[in-house]
Amino acid sequence: FHVVCYEPIALSVTIGCIKTALSRSVSYSVGALSNVLNGAFNAAGITIGLSDVGEIDLSGSASIATADAALRSIVPVPYYSEGFGELRGQNAFLGNPTGADLQTLKLIADAAKLHAGASAGRYLWFFVPDDVPSRFSGVVPEIGDARGFVFKNFEGAIGGQTMADSYAILAHELGHALGLFHPDDDRIGNQLPNHLKASLGQPVTAEPATNTEPAINPTPRALDPKNVGLIMQRDPLNMMGYWPIFKEQTFLRKNQWDAVRAVASAI
Ligand SMILES: [Zn+2]
Secondary structure, rough: OOOOOOOOOEEEEEEEEEEEEOEEOOOOOHHHHOOOOHHHHHHHHHHEEEEEEEEEOOOOOOOHHHHHHHOEEEOOOOOEEEEEEEOOOOOOOOOOOOOOHHHHHHHHHHHHHHOOOOOOEEEEEOOEEEEOOOOOOOOOOOOOOOEEOOOOOOOHHHHOHHHHHHHHHHHHHHHOOOOOOOOHHHHOOOOOHHHOOOOOOOOOOOOOOOOOOOOOOOOHHHHHHHHHHEEOOOOOOOOOOOOOOHHOOOEOHHHHHHHHHHOOOOO
C-alpha cells in the first residue's frame, strides 16, 4: 500500500442530462453519483464538488436536431454493444468514436453548457438515445477534455446492469477527463507500474476479498478474449480498465493518483 501526503484539491464537476429530439430523460441520483466519484478520487486527495443542472432541453433547436441525427449510423461490421449483443448492419448511436461524431458531441455538449449557464472544471452528461442502441458506454472526446458522456443508463437492468454501472462509467470518463489512459494504451507512460501493465491480457483468476479490496469473481464476459486484452490480471478492477461489470471497477493506483492530480491542480 501507499501512504502519501497530498495537498487537498477541490474539483468542481457539473452533471446533467442532455435532452434532444432523439435522446431521452434520465433519472439519476446526484448523491449516489457523488459517492462513486468521491470514492474513486478521494484516494488521490481530490474532492469532487458535484453540481446538478438537471435536464437541459435542446429539443427545440433545429441545428442540434440535425447534429443529433448525424450520430445515428449503420454499423457495418459485427460489433458487440454491452447489453445489446452483437450489432450487425443495424442502426446504432455513434458509428465513429474518433472522427466527426466526436466533433458533433462537442457541439451538443457546448450548447448544453451554454444553456445551463454552468461553469465547472469538468462536465459529465447523460446523453441516452431513445431509439437505437449505443455502440459505446461512454466517451471523452480526447484525453483531458472537459466533456464526458455516458450513453446508457441501464434502466430496466439491460444485461443485468443498473444505474450504478452508469455512475461507474462516468467515474471512468472523469478519469479520462483528468488525463488517464486505458491500461493498454501505448501513451500510458508511468501511469501504472510495470508489473501491473505487464499482466495485461492474462486470464483473471478468482481471488478472495482482502482487508482492503473486494473479492474478484471472473464472469464469462470477463474471461472473453476481447475483454481480457484490456484487463490487468494483477489489477482487474482498476477503474480505467474494461472489467465487464462496470460498478466493480472502483480503483485508481498511486501513479494514477499523481497523474490525475497533475491535471486537476491546473484546472
Ligand atoms: Zn475508457
